[in-house]
Amino acid sequence: MIRTLTAVFSILAVIALISGISTADEKKENKYTTKKFMQAVKTGGLHTKVIKGEATEAERKLFVAYVKALPANKPPKGAPESWKKLTEILVKATEAHLAGKEDSAEALTKAMNCKVCHTPHKVYPPKT
Ligand code: HEC
Known part of the structure; x- marks a missing residue:
């Protein structure tokens, strides 16, 4: 219980931090890197759970923290x-989705389109 609370509070603190100083903070490496976000998206289907409304409170917060960190993260290319x-x-x-807006699930699904973002911004390993 205490551990859960601590985790929730530290995530909240990070969200507050990120939303406050999003772009001013480019030099400092944050723990919500694009890479880690992508691994959660791929292995855990984190975004799918959030879109379907099946995410736990902690998963939702984690997703928000990753998403909010993105604009200040640097993509490898593009x-x-x-x-x-x-x-x-x-x-x-x-x-919009977390606020329960209409059609927000479709909009979020679109915004999470892997290829639309990978094509300009992800470096694909050279084929061997
Ligand atoms: C808003 C942009 C964006 C969207 C949307 C996005 N990605 Fe990515 N993804 C990236 C970037 C940028 C990288 C490269 C990260 C790096 O190398 O630092 C990446 C890398 C990855 C990687 C490799 C991670 C690693 O360990 O190197 C996987 C797997 C991945 N994405 C899966 C997905 C899947 C699955 C989706 C769709 C459900 C998706 N991504 C949607 C931007 C995005």
Whole structure:
């Protein structure tokens, strides 16, 4: 119980921190890297749970923390304007979905489209 509370509070603190100083903080490495987000998306289907409304409170908070960290994270490739646009659409779609807005599940599904973001911003390992 205490551990859960501690975890919730530290996540809340991080969210507050990120939303307060999102872009000013580029140099400092945060724990919500794009890579870690992607691993949670792939192995745990974190976004699917959130979209379907099946995520636990902790999972929802984790998703929000990852999403909010994205705009300030640097993608391995691609134009900064494109990255900013894609990640801010995702932030907005996440907020709308958690606020229970109509059609927000579709919007969030679209904003989480793997290929739309990977094509400009993910470096694919060279084929051997
Ligand atoms: C808003 C942009 C964006 C969206 C949406 C997105 N990705 Fe990614 N993804 C990235 C970027 C950028 C990288 C490269 C991260 C790096 O190397 O630092 C990446 C890397 C990955 C990786 C490799 C992680 C690793 O360990 O190197 C996987 C797996 C992945 N994404 C899965 C997915 C899946 C599955 C979806 C869709 C459900 C998705 N991603 C949607 C931006 C995105």
